[in-house]
Amino acid sequence: MTDQAEPRWLSQEEQHAWFGVTAIMWSLPGPLDAQLERDSGLNLFEYFVLGSLSMSPGRQRRMSEIAAQSSASPSRVSNVVARLEGRGWVTRRPDEHDRRSTIATLTEAGWDKVVAAAPGHIAEVRRLLIDGRTPEQLAVLRDVGVSVARQALGDRCADSLLPEAP
Numbered sequence: 001m002t003d004q005a006e007p008r009w010l011s012q013e014e015q016h017a018w019f020g021v022t023a024i025m026w027s028l029p030g031p032l033d034a035q036l037e038r039d040s041g042l043n044l045f046e047y048f049v050l051g052s053l054s055m056s057p058g059r060q061r062r063m064s065e066i067a068a069q070s071s072a073s074p075s076r077v078s079n080v081v082a083r084l085e086g087r088g089w090v091t092r093r094p095d096e097h098d099r100r101s102t103i104a105t106l107t108e109a110g111w112d113k114v115v116a117a118a119p120g121h122i123a124e125v126r127r128l129l130i131d132g133r134t135p136e137q138l139a140v141l142r143d144v145g146v147s148v149a150r151q152a153l154g155d156r157c158a159d160s161l162l163p164e165a166p
Helices: 012-026 029-040 044-054 063-070 074-086 108-129 135-153 154-162
Strands: 059-061 090-095 098-106
Touching: 012 029, 029 044, 029 108, 044 059, 044 063, 044 074, 044 090, 044 098, 044 135, 059 063, 063 074, 063 098, 074 090, 098 108
Parallel strands: none
Antiparallel strands: 059 098, 090 098
16 A cells, blocks of 8 residues: 555635636637637637737748647647638648648638638637736736746747747
């Protein structure tokens, strides 16, 4: 019989912090996804992929970088990019410098789609998360988000997901 150490239970303050984080984790994706589906015919992950490509140099990225940035499996990213490619919004090609990698590139039609979807998405993000928060609260959200992402994903992935504050 092995002695197992007693778990380090959360203090009341730590529990409240955890409940606050889970409230954000569980309450935001549904309404954000619903708004995008209703207004743009995109789901939240498709929008994330298009948005990520739209903000990348040359509007292109390695699919493995998209997977790392989103904590999604390579197969999930591949399936989503294939769907976006079928709609004419993304193209794929082997990376000429690393044949094991695939480059996803946003097409002009994909650019138009993400540009058209962005105002409604941003309005919903503002409504759900930004508006009503003080600058101090927004700074805390950013700092906690960056810190948690670094702990969970490592510096390289966190840096691509959550850029440093200006």
